[in-house]
Amino acid sequence: MALAAEQMIFPSLPQGGVTRTAIRGFVQTHLPRSRSADEVGSAIVNTYNVFGIGEATKSRLNVSLREGCLASFAYVLHLEFPEPGMQAFEKMFEGPMHRWLLWDQQWMIRQLYGLRESGLLSKVSEIDGVRQFTTKYTLTDAMPHIVALVQGPV
Numbered sequence: 001m002a003l004a005a006e007q008m009i010f011p012s013l014p015q016g017g018v019t020r021t022a023i024r025g026f027v028q029t030h031l032p033r034s035r036s037a038d039e040v041g042s043a044i045v046n047t048y049n050v051f052g053i054g055e056a057t058k059s060r061l062n063v064s065l066r067e068g069c070l071a072s073f074a075y076v077l078h079l080e081f082p083e084p085g086m087q088a089f090e091k092m093f094e095g096p097m098h099r100w101l102l103w104d105q106q107w108m109i110r111q112l113y114g115l116r117e118s119g120l121l122s123k124v125s126e127i128d129g130v131r132q133f134t135t136k137y138t139l140t141d142a143m144p145h146i147v148a149l150v151q152g153p154v
Helices: 002-015 020-030 037-050 070-080 089-093 105-117 139-151
Strands: 017-019 054-056 060-063 085-088 121-127 130-135
Touching: 002 017, 002 020, 002 037, 002 060, 017 020, 020 037, 020 060, 037 054, 037 060, 070 105, 070 139, 085 089, 089 105, 089 130, 105 121, 105 130
Parallel strands: none
Antiparallel strands: 017 060, 054 060, 085 130, 121 130
16 A cells, blocks of 8 residues: 555646556555555555545545644654654655655645644754744654543533
């Protein structure tokens, strides 16, 4: 799935998606001995469709950059950066949040500031072209804060 996201789905953004035929061909190329290229291709399409990342038609998987929710962003961010510390925006943009989940970069930046305001991040800075954020929790320690984001104000 990661390979399909990196090499086929993400690069198809300028065309608005990819055909099911191209997906099947991709699977056959990468799993040449598989007798289930159709099933694997369908699983890729269904995954994007069920999770709302893309929209499936009979002949295509349509994709575009999108927005998620703050709690999901917080969880995935802490999965990608499990140890507290300073990270570059670019490292975040090159990872699964943008390339696999197709989250819009400007939306991601706004979410960083939202997480800072909610106390999950220590710092977010954009100074002289250097853009960084600082996590202050491990995923385990961040979980109560992430759950609080889901539950909303009491």
